[in-house]
Amino acid sequence: MQTPTVASTVRAMRRAGAAGEPVPAEVAAAWAKVFMEQLYGSQKPVRYECRRRGSREPWEEAEPEDVANPRRRNLIIRALYLHPPVGKQQHRWPPGSNGDGRCLDCDEAEWLAGPDCRPHAPLRDHRSSMPFRITWLIQPLEQLHYLAKNLNPFDRDKWRKEATYLIDRIRDHEKGSQP
Numbered sequence: 001m002q003t004p005t006v007a008s009t010v011r012a013m014r015r016a017g018a019a020g021e022p023v024p025a026e027v028a029a030a031w032a033k034v035f036m037e038q039l040y041g042s043q044k045p046v047r048y049e050c051r052r053r054g055s056r057e058p059w060e061e062a063e064p065e066d067v068a069n070p071r072r073r074n075l076i077i078r079a080l081y082l083h084p085p086v087g088k089q090q091h092r093w094p095p096g097s098n099g100d101g102r103c104l105d106c107d108e109a110e111w112l113a114g115p116d117c118r119p120h121a122p123l124r125d126h127r128s129s130m131p132f133r134i135t136w137l138i139q140p141l142e143q144l145h146y147l148a149k150n151l152n153p154f155d156r157d158k159w160r161k162e163a164t165y166l167i168d169r170i171r172d173h174e175k176g177s178q179p
């Protein structure tokens with residue numbers, strides 16, 4: 001398991017809130033421990049940022065008066081600390097989504113997303129490092145045969161015949177090329 005971060009903890013808390021189930025005391029204690037250690041050490045914020053309440057504008061550096069009077073200035077303030085490191089990437093919400101979209105980069109739902117965006121690394125297909133084998137086509141063709149049930153009768157027959165024919169040819173080819 002990865003060491004919990006503030007971001008992963010916020011995500012876990014929001015998920016628990018969404019599930020609506022009671023959370024065991026030791027889980028709440030573990031969350032508190034992450035925040036105490038990672039947010040409320042003996043450190044001071046290195047930077048304050050602000051933006052207008054309800055806006056989606058990029059965050060801007062806040063003046064000391066902004067931090068002192070956020071309500072009067074109708075601002076949201078956020079404090080950035082050196083530790084944990086400032087999120088490298090902000091989520092990108094689809095234009096026009098109103099709190100119900102999914103991030104364009106990491107696919108996290110907006111209403112339960114944590115503070116930073118961690119897109120999943122694209123999975124590398126193990127086949128890309130191997131010489132091509134024609135038998136890899138059999139499974140997709142079998143799937144085509146199966147999915148053809150959703151087509152109209154004419155297309156269903158056509159694509160089932162096509163898939164069956166190709167699978168047979170591939171099997172013949174494999175037999176012929178065995179040493």
Ligand SMILES: [Zn+2]
Pocket residue numbers: 090091092103104105106107108116117118119
């Ligand atoms: Zn994201």
